[in-house]
Amino acid sequence: MGDKIRVMYSEEEVDKRIRELGEQISKRYEGKTVHMICVLKGGVFFMCELAKRITVPVTMDFMSVSSYGAGTKSSGIVKIVKDLDQSIEGRDVLVVEDIIDSGRTLSHLMKILNERKPSSICLCTLLDKPDRREVDDVNVDYTGFQVPDEFVVGYGLDYDQLYRNLPYVGVVETE
Numbered sequence: 001m002g003d004k005i006r007v008m009y010s011e012e013e014v015d016k017r018i019r020e021l022g023e024q025i026s027k028r029y030e031g032k033t034v035h036m037i038c039v040l041k042g043g044v045f046f047m048c049e050l051a052k053r054i055t056v057p058v059t060m061d062f063m064s065v066s067s068y069g070a071g072t073k074s075s076g077i078v079k080i081v082k083d084l085d086q087s088i089e090g091r092d093v094l095v096v097e098d099i100i101d102s103g104r105t106l107s108h109l110m111k112i113l114n115e116r117k118p119s120s121i122c123l124c125t126l127l128d129k130p131d132r133r134e135v136d137d138v139n140v141d142y143t144g145f146q147v148p149d150e151f152v153v154g155y156g157l158d159y160d161q162l163y164r165n166l167p168y169v170g171v172v173e174t175e
């Protein structure tokens with residue numbers, strides 16, 4: 001209990017970056033409605049803050065995915081645990097994630113979503129850990145911060161389901 005957390009990006013730094021992303025995204029979608037898709041659970045904090053910084057009309061939906069069990073995680077096959085409530089056909093979709101690590105989750109998810117014929121689809125992640133990438137077909141349109149190969153928590157990211165509620169991004173320092 002009582003793990004020590006080292007701050008990697010403070011609340012102020014994260015907020016500032018989200019404002020910048022909100023501005024860029026608002027410009028990109030001028031005259032359109034952005035259909036934001038949150039990948040649960042980690043993406044939810046980022047999604048809410050980002051949505052508040054977007055000035056064009058926004059609609060939202062939520063999706064939850066999981067690997068097909070620990071033994072096959074490297075297969076990159078993801079199971080849809082909770083699917084979207086609405087069709088994305090013909091919509092301008094922005095997928096919102098907390099982190100891209102190996103890239104396997106998003107590689108698979110973007111393929112599934114593309115098959116549903118959105119008018120356009122972009123990917124926005126708060127954090128990207130490029131040193132860990134195992135696939136090369138994940139095209140990230142908007143990134144909050146590139147992080148080194150350390151296990152990060154906070155702002156939606158968990159360690160054993162804990163620390164999602166931290167208002168900053170940090171690293172658990174194990175003794």
Ligand SMILES: O=P(O)(O)OC[C@H]1O[C@H](OP(=O)(O)OP(=O)(O)O)[C@H](O)[C@@H]1O
Binds near residue numbers: 067099106
């Ligand atoms: O690039 P990858 O190696 O595939 O890892 C990234 C995925 O892992 C995390 O989700 P997790 O399965 O921990 O679920 P959570 O969002 O509910 O914490 C994160 O939110 C991404 O979806």
Ligand code: HPA
Binds near residue numbers: 150159
């Ligand atoms: O660094 C991480 N932290 C929390 N969850 C994650 N899922 C993939 N990478 C990470």
